[in-house]
Amino acid sequence: MTDTTIPPLTRNDAALDFLLTRRSRPAKTIKGPGPDRAALETILTAAARTPDHGALVPWRFIVLGKEALETYAGALQAAGERLGIEQGNIDKPATVYAQSPCAVVVVYSPKDAAKVPAIEQQYSAGAVCLSLVNAALATGWAASWVSGWHSHDPQFTAEQLGVTADEKVAGIIHIGTEGMVPPERPRPDLSQIVTWK
Numbered sequence: 001m002t003d004t005t006i007p008p009l010t011r012n013d014a015a016l017d018f019l020l021t022r023r024s025r026p027a028k029t030i031k032g033p034g035p036d037r038a039a040l041e042t043i044l045t046a047a048a049r050t051p052d053h054g055a056l057v058p059w060r061f062i063v064l065g066k067e068a069l070e071t072y073a074g075a076l077q078a079a080g081e082r083l084g085i086e087q088g089n090i091d092k093p094a095t096v097y098a099q100s101p102c103a104v105v106v107v108y109s110p111k112d113a114a115k116v117p118a119i120e121q122q123y124s125a126g127a128v129c130l131s132l133v134n135a136a137l138a139t140g141w142a143a144s145w146v147s148g149w150h151s152h153d154p155q156f157t158a159e160q161l162g163v164t165a166d167e168k169v170a171g172i173i174h175i176g177t178e179g180m181v182p183p184e185r186p187r188p189d190l191s192q193i194v195t196w197k
């Protein structure tokens with residue numbers, strides 16, 4: 001069956017230039033304003049268009065607006081104390097989350113499927129995170145994929161985000177206004193990572 005909404009392949013220099021120069025913005029430099037709901041829906045639609053073996057959709061999104069981010073930031077102190085986290089590693093994310101205008105939590109939410117092992121579903125969730133970063137950058141927003149002790153703690157993510165025991169946070173993508181253009185970071189040397197056969 002032909003899907004007429006898919007354009008035939010031709011060289012897309014703008015897309016290629018984007019992929020060859022794309023760069024996240026450090027989360028601590030992202031400030032308001034952030035995207036409104038309509039802009040976010042475009043970004044989320046692009047992110048959801050991600051390779052997913054068996055079309056299981058083993059991921060979901062939680063959008064944190066300003067108030068939700070302030071609540072998240074405020075909950076870090078008690079959780080950090082419970083987990084014995086060093087004060088500096090509590091303060092750092094607390095500052096980032098309190099200043100961020102918007103963040104999307106990508107929740108890995110595996111489905112029962114005999115032919116699609118959990119690891120493939122997890123890869124798909126990771127791919128969604130990158131697509132989300134790229135869609136935000138391509139729309140002109142600063143974006144950063146972050147994690148941290150809080151995003152990996154089941155009690156914290158259950159209490160703050162409603163993440164269930166079967167799920168995990170794959171990534172938290174902050175999206176907002178660019179505070180600075182970071183210098184390029186070293187990129188892998190292809191000669192070290194590619195085997196040509």
Ligand SMILES: Cc1cc2nc3c(=O)[nH]c(=O)nc-3n(C[C@H](O)[C@H](O)[C@H](O)COP(=O)(O)O)c2cc1C
Nearest residue numbers: 022023024025026027144145146147148170171185
């Ligand atoms: C799973 C995952 C978790 C990450 N967590 C953090 C984090 O907590 N803090 C941080 O500064 N960067 C974190 N990063 C790194 C940044 O998202 C990003 O990879 C880095 O800034 C380079 O991005 P770029 O290739 O878009 O320039 C994480 C990356 C991944 C893939």
